[in-house]
Amino acid sequence: MQDSIQYIGEQPLFGIIGNLLIAIAFSCAMVAAIGYFYWMRSGDIIWKKFSRSFFYIHTLSIVSIFILLMYLILNHRFEYHYVWEHSNEEMPLKYIFACIWEGQEGSFLLWLFWHAIIGLLVIYRTKTWEAGVMMVLSLIQIFLSSMLLGIIIWGDQKIGTNPFGLLRNDPSFANLPFIKMPDYLQHIKGNGLNPLLQNYWMTIHPPTLFLGFALTAIPFCFAISGFIQKKYTEWIVPAISWTFTAVLVLGIGILMGAAWAYESLSFGGFWAWDPVENASLVPWMTLVAAAHVMLIYKSRKTTVLSSFILATISFVLVVYSTFLTRSGILGDTSVHAFTDLGMNLQLEVFLFFFLGLMIFQLIKNFNKLNLSNVEESFSSREFWMFVGVLLLIIGAIQITFQTSLPVINKLFNTKLAPAADVIDSYNKWQLPIAALLLLLIAITQFFNYKNSDIKNVSRKLLIPALLSFALVLISYCTLGNNYRLHYYILLFSACFAALANTHYIINVLKGKIKFSGSSVAHIGFALIMLGALISNSRKETISQNFKNINLGKDFPNSENIMIENRIDTLPMGGYYVVYEQARKEGYNLYYDVAYFNQNLNGEKEKAFTLSPILQLNERMGNVAEPSTKRFWNKDIYTHLTYVELNEKEDKSNDPYQTAKEAIMAIGDTFITSNSFVILQGLNKNIDKAKLNLNEQDLAVGAKLMIENVNRVKFNAEPLFVIRDFMSYSQEAMVDSLGLKIAFSKIDPQSGKITLNISELKSNKKDFIIMKAIVFPYINILWLGCILLIVGSIIAIRQRIKLTSKNLE
């Protein structure tokens, strides 16, 4: 029936082209996979051109889909559901990319895009491994591009969701009247990008994270194709620099997420063990472990089995994290999760296919692996590296298990909820693991592979160990018993790791930058831990509630500060704060809070202003965004915990607010913003003449006693009058409290009366409730991030140089 309508202004051609491109991308991935398979099997160079051509077409289609989607968004083609849902006409151009990957379809597209680009790089760089690696990569692309197909088979099983579907064909709009209007396009506006995501992070964080995910596939491809081709060990060395690159990029992606959270989410920190954060942290941990066992292989020709397992499981865990995020199974436990698009079965097939492939190859080839059980000696570098790897695995298992509780509930029909104190439940495993890892990071570089002179190693470690111990001692003397033992242990191991690696660069490497990559990266990691430790364990909530009434230890009501607009100047953390004004810009309400210093003469001088934000977000409810003042040695991090919004801007000239209805029996109390109103009784002996009433009128007065917060009492008596069968009220005013009270009803059965109490608009107080936290030395953490990145880049460059030298 719909098709009989001629819709005005629709351009369905783009959709047809888009669908065609998706179909081409999907089928070319299939053909490329087959081609690469035969090339790998036969080694016949004929297949090279064939498979490459199809992979090129596949890549070209993916890029074209991307460009087409961008074109549709730029031209506001709202007849397409995806364009309507994720963009609108008002949106600044800079968020165009964010619109593309806001939805599931777009993020699958981004993932496909990176795989395709990396595929080109594999073709360009790897020589003997192209066929095998590209075969597995094309296999992955088949599954990923099927996520965009949007076709229905076997009755009702949906395969993929299509970004080129028409708005009017979307099932949720099936019965809406607009479908019947031929010119509906002239009336609709885009839904727009979620305001919370209108942020430059949304432009850079997802592509980095997905590039990291995509790079994780490469070690997987190397390992699987190595086993298929019975080259059980040869795949490892050429995969090392890919693995480290994946570690680097995925690491940057995760850190960006943490920085985003710190900057604009108000959970008070940079890491909250959110399930989705965990879902990308776990593959990173296994990938780090994989990279290190692969290094051990390179020097000692052992650890083949663990290289295979860790390299492959990292990718499987990436797919698992996709499943967690997109299946809707995390439900309420995460801020990130997408909504269920009915693709769970397809996601499960995706996950179990590659998990199955990994397990199958492992079992099939297990007895062919030359598992030489070399007894590792304590004095070898590989021994300590392997201990580190085991620690990483234990950490990864603990996080995976806890993150997967919703999955376990579903599988076993249990009702497990996250721990009451989630963060503590993670920390009690992850912190000891971190401390041990840091100790290993400190010592391991000083060992040689195979065997080393323990005396020599300990002599070199002595200075950094003593220095770190001195630092811990100093901090113990200043901080005293306020912190538990494990704080000092972690402090020691972080300092030791940073100092020992610095020592290594200066005294062993003699300052040669190009060999110092791994040491710099390890210093970076140590500083991240140090910064996290100091800023988190010594953070101080400086906002305190001065107006509080002590409500006992069950209700510690001291963490938030209440500031009244331009009335209060309250001391807070060495400053005096004044709430100056609220202003609106776009979606955001900014609450300007000025911070004053007191100088020696007792005068207050303005130091700076912070403007925490309340974002009026129709889609997710209003969101508080923090505002942070950064100093070199600390951050002052503030966010709103409560503000009262004027529901609708009241433009009438009535000086009173809308009346509140109070149904009261004698003795009841009603609370206004500034007083208690107590109904003491009804007065039936009204002096009618004095009140200008007629003799025949019936009148009752409500005897009210009103007490303000300073216990000053007022009396008021509004009247309920019946004249000629009509009732009305003679209001009572209490001017000094700004109250107007009408007596509008008597219920003879219950004996209760109804009062309408209105307050002057000026009675409404404008206040905010804010929380402020000082994070000391958080810059150590960000410095650590930079060093981790720089060090990894140096190390990867060096490794690529070495590999290409070896190949020549």
Place this chain on the structure above:
Amino acid sequence: MIAAALAAIYSTFADSSTYASIAEAKADPSKTFHVVGKLMKDLPQIYDPQTNPNLFSFHIKDNKGESVRVLLNKAKPQDFEQSEQIVVIGKIVNQDFIANDILMKCPSKYSNEEAKAKALQGSM
């Protein structure tokens, strides 16, 4: 290594709390529960930030029909009234549920089909 991994899993198990009904939470006041319920909009919600910005009280009813007063040890969440489903985390103390944390499921206009349709009509 395996022992350590098992220990990690076991401790996570031991730490985890359970989703429970109000009756179950009342039966064991020593334990922390996640209780899922709906806001009872006809009963008073009290938030008086001038006295205590960290106390908000309201009533919920679980899907077995039992109700309880919740004393939330936090500022009143933004958009509280719009929440459809509430998960409160805490324990029973003197017949009241003392909650340290709250999770709310709002009728997110992001996912809810009906709301999406409304958004579309609103723009027309």
